[in-house]
Amino acid sequence: MFSGNHAVTIDEKGRMAVPARFRAALLSEAQGQLSLTRTPDGLRLYPQPVFEHIAKNVIPNHHDLKQRAALRLQFVGEAMAVEMDAQGRVLVPAQYRAELGSSAVLVGQVDFFALYSEAGWAARRSAVADDYSAAFAALDI
Numbered sequence: 366m367f368s369g370n371h372a373v374t375i376d377e378k379g380r381m382a383v384p385a386r387f388r389a390a391l392l393s394e395a396q397g398q399l400s401l402t403r404t405p406d407g408l409r410l411y412p413q414p415v416f417e418h419i420a421k422n423v424i425p426n427h428h429d430l431k432q433r434a435a436l437r438l439q440f441v442g443e444a445m446a447v448e449m450d451a452q453g454r455v456l457v458p459a460q461y462r463a464e465l466g467s468s469a470v471l472v473g474q475v476d477f478f479a480l481y482s483e484a485g486w487a488a489r490r491s492a493v494a495d496d497y498s499a500a501f502a503a504l505d506i
Contacts, residue, residue: 369472370471370472371384372469372483375468376467377398378456380455383453390451394412394414398412401445401455401457402416407476407490411478419440420441424436465481469483494502
């Protein structure tokens with residue numbers, strides 16, 4: 366399970382180190398094979414088996430044909446395969462590096478990671494603050 370938020374840097378070659386605590390799981394679950402794609406909320410980094418499950422099983426079963434086509438075009442069409450190297454780094458494709466800058470935040474989301482620029486992470490947290498408060502209160506835990 367991927368959780369927590371982690372400050373990461375993207376070096377001059379575009380490499381981002383995956384936090385050490387997740388490397389073994391990504392190697393065993395996905396042999397270091399990942400997919401990076403854009404969503405309406407920002408970038409997401411998926412272990413390849415999770416990405417393939419969504420692309421092959423979830424999207425094709427979406428009830429709305431127009432939305433299904435949009436999901437294929439954007440979610441699948443924007444995806445870039447990336448591989449974790451022996452040092453636990455992934456190469457962030459150039460088109461995504463521009464929006465992240467050299468400092469980013471990797472946020473565990475159970476079975477994938479959200480990836481934001483530092484400013485994007487602050488904005489996202491602020492945008493969901495009210496929804497989070499209401500949702501947490503409804504859980505009654």
